[in-house]
Amino acid sequence: MGRPDHLPERRARPLRLAIRLIVPLIFAGALWYLFTNVVRFGTVDSESMTPALEPGDYYTIRLDAYRNGRPPKHGDIIVFDHPNEGAYLKRVIAVGGDLVGIAGGRVWLNGSWLKEPYLKVQPVAELPLVTKIPNDHLFVLGDNRNSSEDSRDFGPIPVSSVVGQVRKIVWPPGRIGQLAPVIQENGMVGAESR
Numbered sequence: 001m002g003r004p005d006h007l008p009e010r011r012a013r014p015l016r017l018a019i020r021l022i023v024p025l026i027f028a029g030a031l032w033y034l035f036t037n038v039v040r041f042g043t044v045d046s047e048s049m050t051p052a053l054e055p056g057d058y059y060t061i062r063l064d065a066y067r068n069g070r071p072p073k074h075g076d077i078i079v080f081d082h083p084n085e086g087a088y089l090k091r092v093i094a095v096g097g098d099l100v101g102i103a104g105g106r107v108w109l110n111g112s113w114l115k116e117p118y119l120k121v122q123p124v125a126e127l128p129l130v131t132k133i134p135n136d137h138l139f140v141l142g143d144n145r146n147s148s149e150d151s152r153d154f155g156p157i158p159v160s161s162v163v164g165q166v167r168k169i170v171w172p173p174g175r176i177g178q179l180a181p182v183i184q185e186n187g188m189v190g191a192e193s194r
Contacts, residue, residue, distance in 0.1 A: 051118070053166070072159065078140070097133065099111070138157050
């Protein structure tokens with residue numbers, strides 16, 4: 001008497017069931033890790049960063065951009081936690097040790113006037129004194145300086161308050177793309193939308 005032909009099929013059922021359960025669990029775990037440790041999404045709700053980021057734009061925040069001792073750099077667009085105000089979205093203008101000032105609507109950094117092609121309009125608010133940024137702090141400004149609450153109002157921010165770096169617009173369709181680097185004569189790197 002031989003073995004019934006249906007026995008191998010019976011043994012395969014639990015394996016298929018296990019695969020159907022394990023694969024979605026692995027996928028869900030990978031998504032959880034990705035969205036808690038690597039990337040988040042944000043929405044622009046003010047005009048303070050126009051034209052690089054417009055109200056209604058959805059963007060990605062790289063949560064791992066400044067891990068392992070990598071500090072924010074001049075020109076990076078960052079999201080940071082402002083005490084009592086929630087998340088803010090601004091451009092890094094100066095880092096710890098830099099000297100920064102604003103006069104005649106222009107930013108002065110370490111002895112040079114910055115060229116800022118990403119600005120919407122010439123700003124009016126000034127920082128009449130040259131300020132030395134403390135170590136582990138950043139001086140941040142919005143690109144639309146006339147409609148931005150930034151370091152001119154609340155001073156330098158601690159690097160520890162930075163959530164991550166904004167790198168890409170993901171919505172609306174006409175604005176999808178990387179925030180392209182802007183390299184200036186003095187070596188400062190910024191970003192503008194493509």
